[in-house]
Amino acid sequence: MCLVFVCDEDERVTSKQPAPGACPYCGGIIQAMDVESQWRFCFVPLYFKTKRKFYCTICARRLVIQ
Known part of the structure; x- marks a missing residue:
């Protein structure tokens, strides 16, 4: 059995x-x-x-x- 963890960070410029x-x-x-930055784990938004x-x-x- 193989488990694959997919993590993704998406950054998008809003203005x-x-x-x-x-x-x-x-x-x-x-x-x-x-x-806007968004962290996803298996297509589920976490952050x-x-x-x-x-x-x-x-x-x-x-x-x-500063």
Whole structure:
């Protein structure tokens, strides 16, 4: 008998908008993206969370707000 566990993480961008400020590395425009992440186990959703991520539009670096 063989058991196969299927785990999957799905991330989807729900919205994008410009954020105030400039990139500290290149001076480019910062873009805020709302990302929904969902963990599934055998097609059953277990975990759902919405995050806001910040990226530079010129150098494509992910920025962390402290």
